[in-house]
Amino acid sequence: MAVAIDVVQLETDVLVIGSGAAGMMAALEAGKEGAGVILADRSLIGRSGATIMAQMTVAVALGSQTPDGCEHHLADTLAAGRELCDASLAQLVCEEGPRDILQLDEWKVGWARNDDGSIRQALAPGHDRPRCVYVDFLSTGPAVAKTLRGRVLRQKEVTRIGDLYITDILVTGGVATGATGFSLADGRPVVLKAKAVVIATGGLTRLYQRNSASANMSGDGYALALRAGAELTDMEFVQFFPIGHLAPRLVGMDPIMWDPFRYKLGGRLLNAEMREFVNDYGNEEAGTYNVTRDRATFAILSEVKAGRGSPAGGAFLSFQHIPAETLRASFGPVIDRLAANGIDLTQMPIEVAPIAHYHMGGVKVDAQMRTSVPGLFSCGEANGGANGANRLSGNAITEAFVFGRIAGRTASLHARSAGNADAPVPAGALDLVSAVTPDGGEIHAGLIADLQQTMAVNVGPFRTEEGLRQALAAIADLKTRLGALPPGAPGPYNMARLDWFDLRTMLLVAEAVTRSALLRKESRGAHQRDDFPAMDPAFVLHHTVKLAGDDIVLGRAPVEGRTLCEVA
Amino acid sequence: MRETATLIVRRGHADEESRTSTYEVPYTPGQSVLDGLRFVRTNLDSTLSVRHSCINANTCKECMIIVDGKVDYACTARLEPREMVLEPLSNKAHLRDLVTEIAPPDERLEHALKSGLGKAVAGA
Ligand SMILES: Cc1cc2nc3c(=O)[nH]c(=O)nc-3n(C[C@H](O)[C@H](O)[C@H](O)COP(=O)(O)OP(=O)(O)OC[C@H]3O[C@@H](n4cnc5c(N)ncnc54)[C@H](O)[C@@H]3O)c2cc1C
Ligand code: FES
Numbered sequence: 001m002a003v004a005i006d007v008v009q010l011e012t013d014v015l016v017i018g019s020g021a022a023g024m025m026a027a028l029e030a031g032k033e034g035a036g037v038i039l040a041d042r043s044l045i046g047r048s049g050a051t052i053m054a055q056m057t058v059a060v061a062l063g064s065q066t067p068d069g070c071e072h073h074l075a076d077t078l079a080a081g082r083e084l085c086d087a088s089l090a091q092l093v094c095e096e097g098p099r100d101i102l103q104l105d106e107w108k109v110g111w112a113r114n115d116d117g118s119i120r121q122a123l124a125p126g127h128d129r130p131r132c133v134y135v136d137f138l139s140t141g142p143a144v145a146k147t148l149r150g151r152v153l154r155q156k157e158v159t160r161i162g163d164l165y166i167t168d169i170l171v172t173g174g175v176a177t178g179a180t181g182f183s184l185a186d187g188r189p190v191v192l193k194a195k196a197v198v199i200a201t202g203g204l205t206r207l208y209q210r211n212s213a214s215a216n217m218s219g220d221g222y223a224l225a226l227r228a229g230a231e232l233t234d235m236e237f238v239q240f241f242p243i244g245h246l247a248p249r250l251v252g253m254d255p256i257m258w259d260p261f262r263y264k265l266g267g268r269l270l271n272a273e274m275r276e277f278v279n280d281y282g283n284e285e286a287g288t289y290n291v292t293r294d295r296a297t298f299a300i301l302s303e304v305k306a307g308r309g310s311p312a313g314g315a316f317l318s319f320q321h322i323p324a325e326t327l328r329a330s331f332g333p334v335i336d337r338l339a340a341n342g343i344d345l346t347q348m349p350i351e352v353a354p355i356a357h358y359h360m361g362g363v364k365v366d367a368q369m370r371t372s373v374p375g376l377f378s379c380g381e382a383n384g385g386a387n388g389a390n391r392l393s394g395n396a397i398t399e400a401f402v403f404g405r406i407a408g409r410t411a412s413l414h415a416r417s418a419g420n421a422d423a424p425v426p427a428g429a430l431d432l433v434s435a436v437t438p439d440g441g442e443i444h445a446g447l448i449a450d451l452q453q454t455m456a457v458n459v460g461p462f463r464t465e466e467g468l469r470q471a472l473a474a475i476a477d478l479k480t481r482l483g484a485l486p487p488g489a490p491g492p493y494n495m496a497r498l499d500w501f502d503l504r505t506m507l508l509v510a511e512a513v514t515r516s517a518l519l520r521k522e523s524r525g526a527h528q529r530d531d532f533p534a535m536d537p538a539f540v541l542h543h544t545v546k547l548a549g550d551d552i553v554l555g556r557a558p559v560e561g562r563t564l565c566e567v568a
Numbered sequence: 569m570r571e572t573a574t575l576i577v578r579r580g581h582a583d584e585e586s587r588t589s590t591y592e593v594p595y596t597p598g599q600s601v602l603d604g605l606r607f608v609r610t611n612l613d614s615t616l617s618v619r620h621s622c623i624n625a626n627t628c629k630e631c632m633i634i635v636d637g638k639v640d641y642a643c644t645a646r647l648e649p650r651e652m653v654l655e656p657l658s659n660k661a662h663l664r665d666l667v668t669e670i671a672p673p674d675e676r677l678e679h680a681l682k683s684g685l686g687k688a689v690a691g692a
Contacts, residue, residue, distance in 0.1 A: 008677060010686035038685065045675050047628050048621040055625075142627060159685055162675040183677045185663060188688070190677070214621040214628065249598030252644040254625040341598065445614040492581045493663040495609070495617040 005434050005490055008183065008190045012038040012159070013415040014408070015179060015194035017166045018221070020049035021397060022380025023200030024148040025100075025404025026411065030198075031157035033412035038192060039158050042165040042184070046149035048216050049202045050358075050381065051400065054141030056260050057124050057132030059394030060097040064118040066129045070094040073131060077395060080126045080292060081360075081388025082525040083540050084234065087561025088367050089386035092406070093399045100401035101133060109147040110135050124263060124393045126292045132394045137332050138260060144397065164190060166220070167433055167501055169197055169228035169376060172423040176228060176375035182433045184498070187490030189433040191425055195415035198407050199224055199363060199371075199378040204509050205238070208356035209449075209456035212241060212256045218502045219509035221382035225363045226508060226552075230371040232545040233384040233557065234361035235509075236516035237526045239391055240461045242296035243269070244355030247312035250341045255355060257334070258317055259393075264330050269300070270316040270349065271308040277315075294390045294525050297354040297461050304353075314353025319345040354461055358396055360387040360526060361516070364544065369407035375418060379407035385542070389525025432501075436489040444487070444499035447478055451506055459514050464530045468518045475511050482507060508552075515552055516543040571595045571649040573604055577616065578655040581664040589613065595649045602631055602642040605654075605666075617665040618642060632657060633666045642666075 013035040016027045024046060027039040041048060061073040073094040078085050105111055105119065111133045112120040121130040135143040152158055163184040170178040170193070178193040204219030205211040222232055243262065245255040261267055271277045281299040283291045291299075300315045310316050319327065324346050328335050335345075343350060362384035369377045380400040387395060454474040458467035486500040520543060522536035523529050544555040573595045580586045591612055593604045605618045621628035623643060631642040634655040642654075660668035673679060681688060 006688045006690060008681065008686060008688045010680060012685060038680070043619075043621050044628065044630060044671060048630070052627045053622055053625045159680050159683060160675045161677055161680050162671045164677060185669060185671070185676065188677075214625075215623065216621055249596060249600075249603075251598070251600040251603075251624065251646075252626040252641075254622075254627075443610070443614045445609045446611060449610045491664070493617050493619065493665075493667040495619075495664075495667075496615045499614055 006188050007430060007434070008188050009193070010038060010190065011193045012036050013194065014196045014198065014411045015040065015192050016198045016200055016408070017179065017224070018049065018200035018202060018380070018382070019045045019160070020051035020200060020202050020380060021144055021148060021400035022382070022404035022407070023198070024152050025401055026198045026200055026379055026408035027158045028148070028151055028155055029405045029408030030412040031155040033409060035157065035412035035415050037158045038161060038194070039152065040161045040164040040166060040181070040192070042220070043162065043216050045160045045162045046145050046152070048214060050214065050217065051397070052141045052145040053212070053214065053254055054144070054397055055138035055254055055257060056140055057122055057134045057394045058101065058140060058397040059124065059127065059132050059392060060101045060398055061094060061131060062098050062101060062119060062121065062133070065114060065121050068129055068131060070098070072128060073097070076127050077387070077392050080390050080392040082390055082535070084388030084524065084542065084559055086385035086559070089365070089383070092367060093386055093395060093402050096402045097398040100398070100405060104144065104147060104401070107147050107151060109143050112136050122263070125290050126392045127394075137334055138257065140397070165498065165501065166224065168429070169224050170426060170429060171228050171373065172426060174229070174374065176373050177423040180429050180433055182490060184493055186492050187494055189430050189490065191430065193423070195375070195418040196411035197376050198411050199376070199382050200380050200404060200407070201382050203359040203381040205356040205359065207452065207455045207506055207510050207513070208238070208460065209452040210244060210353065211356040212244060212254065213356070218506050220505050221378065222362060222512065223505040223508045225371060225376070225378065226512070226545065226547045228373050228376055229547070230373045230376055231364045232362060232512060233364040233542045234388070234516070235384070235512045235545055236520050236543060237360035237389050238356055238513065239293060239358040239360060239526045240297045240354040241357035242293055242300055242354050243317055243352035244357070245350065246310070246314040246353040247351040248342065250343065252337060253341070256357065258350070258352060261319065261331065262317070265319060265322050265326065268318045268321065270318055271303045272310060273308060274316070277303050277308075292390065293393070298528065300354055301461055310351040312351045312353070314351050316349040317352045318349035320347070320349065322346070358391055360384065360389065360391055361513075368410045369403055370410060375414060377407045377411045379403035389527060432486060434490060435485045437485045437487055439487045439496070440483065442481060442487070444482070444496065444503050447481060448499060448503050448506060451475070451478055451503070451510060455510055459510070459517060461526070462528050462530055463517050465518065468514055471514045472511070475507055475514065478503070479507050511552055512545045515554055516545060519543055519554055573647050573649050574651045575604055575608065576651060576653045577666065579616070579665050582662060589616065595647055599647040600643050601635055601645040601647050601652065601654065604647045605642060617667045619667045630670065632670070634658065
């Protein structure tokens with residue numbers, strides 16, 4: 001029986017896809033410029049991405065307690081990026097960050113204060129001085145998300161639509177003219193016509209078995225951009241967070257929660273012999289926590305490989321040397337939440353391991369957040385380039401603010417002059433979202449788990465040519481099992497169908513990461529090759545990714561702004 | 569002996585008759601009900617719908633369901649090695665299985681249509 005399915009058609013000036021910090025900033029700015037905006041999210045508005053989960057700190061050269069300047073922040077950012085930062089993008093983050101942080105302060109986000117009323121700035125790994133603002137206790141992300149959401153609610157030009165899953169960008173004559181997707185609540189296919197489209201979909205860490213991701217971080221923006229004809233850059237650089245929570249099972253807490261504990265109080269990383277080991281790997285960590293993420297990840301995984309890991313396959317993290325009162329003074333209610341999980345830090349170490357946390361690579365943009373496709377813009381973690389081979393802690397939220405604001409502005413200006421309001425919807429654009437097929441019995445959620453396993457084993461922090469080739473073979477096999485059309489029919493909250501779309505995205509993005517990693521025959525920042533353990537000056541370049549038909553095509557691009565890098 | 573939890577889950581959507589499915593899932597102390605449901609989705613039956621985003625952090629607040637008669641977050645309610653009855657919220661419009669309509673009314677597609685941004689047309 002043929003089912004008649006309604007199609008929903010919407011029209012706007014600017015379509016923003018994703019409502020994390022970047023998407024909300026973009027929507028606010030475009031609205032301020034007078035553009036009509038649709039802010040769409042596959043889940044709840046402002047509540048479903050990485051932003052709300054970020055518990056810790058935001059890096060910004062305010063100099064509110066220690067003299068600082070954006071040139072110092074930039075120098076640290078470029079050093080962490082291991083020569084691969086696009087310096088003009090990094091510079092934007094450092095120069096314009098203070099403006100947005102102060103704007104958030106004016107909007108009453110509640111940055112922690114010193115006794116004299118100045119904004120408090122904490123020292124975080126990789127920074128040469130206290131530079132990171134935060135909201136107590138571990139509430140930075142929720143406070144940021146709530147504040148921005150409050151502003152978006154008041155911006156009359158912005159229409160918010162949650163539970164709207166975007167599957168593809170519409171491209172007419174090489175220009176982005178909107179997007180297609182479906183409504184999760186009832187399954188109806190949706191066509192959105194827009195004069196400008198902004199990708200703000202966040203990162204890809206759900207590709208990995210152990211991650212700090214939400215279920216919405218499948219790398220959607222990278223796949224959307226690729227299929228629209230845009231270029232990606234630096235896809236091989238996935239940041240692993242060294243001390244993600246591993247055991248015992250801890251619910252109601254973010255797995256990356258131990259970082260602030262460690263740098264506020266100093267926590268001891270121990271191997272199975274209960275011996276500190278981080279300094280065995282050429283680091284000089286003395287009581288505090290100042291080793292960058294790529295190095296700490298290397299140290300922990302090397303211990304595990306040498307057979308000195310903790311029972312669950314990581315390292316021990318101990319706060320047993322810290323008095324109970326100090327723990328409570330620093331983390332208040334968090335101590336009670338730990339107790340509810342049966343964890344008493346004065347009595348026991350917990351187990352930690354590197355988990356996928358952030359993506360340095362992403363959509364290639366210029367300083368106006370333009371992609372290589374006219375009418376298509378990108379911002380936030382979805383972008384690549386600003387962080388090079390390794391991101392400095394605290395830079396991601398700043399980047400989401402700055403890039404979001406700029407993308408919103410550029411998109412609204414573009415919408416004003418764009419003449420594509422009447423562009424026809426390309427034939428076949430709704431084929432996938434309206435497909436009705438027999439359910440083939442494949443458990444796509446299980447295939448996603450298989451992919452996560454493959455990526456963790458073969459495309460994790462340590463890579464080899466052999467492992468990467470195995471991953472490519474596994475990806476190819478999973479692609480065959482995915483098939484050409486989603487299972488079943490459009491309907492209310494059909495998660496089996498959602499899994500199919502997610503797997504489609506994740507396979508494309510996983511392949512982009514793996515192929516880029518295969519090409520980089522050296523070790524740099526977050527990309528470590530066991531078969532090429534040294535950094536090689538010949539690889540001071542970006543790997544770019546495009547689609548030609550269904551095939552991924554890799555390219556090379558020079559690193560921009562190296563002179564700037566040397567000056568700083 | 570390996571312990572298991574037995575999840576008795578209300579199934580179906582508006583156009584179907586309501587039924588229950590029963591799943592046996594491995595149990596490790598400290599796990600959440602959502603851990604159990606995600607095990608079901610990846611290993612036993614991916615047609616089971618349960619909305620969730622953050623999984624661990626308890627920040628998205630999307631996973632609210634009824635666990636043994638009491639409203640709770642699936643991601644913080646503890647899995648237990650016994651029979652557990654899981655149902656969708658009763659005071660929200662039911663979409664499918666454990667999923668209810670929880671988006672604020674002015675953040676739904678229907679609201680955008682009412683605001684004149686577009687239309688629903690008979691298609692496909
Ligand atoms: C646990 C955790 C802790 C962190 N802590 C810090 C920290 O302390 N400091 C720091 O600087 N950074 C931190 N980061 C990184 C930082 O939070 C992110 O890089 C940043 O918030 C990304 O913002 P964004 O707006 O680009 O993306 P997100 O906030 O991830 O938002 C993306 C949105 O896009 C939506 N979306 C995705 N795909 C689609 C689609 N197909 N259709 C429609 N919508 C879609 C998602 O639902 C989501 O709401 C942390 C990250 C995590 C995961
Ligand atoms: S899954 Fe996010 S609150 Fe439960």
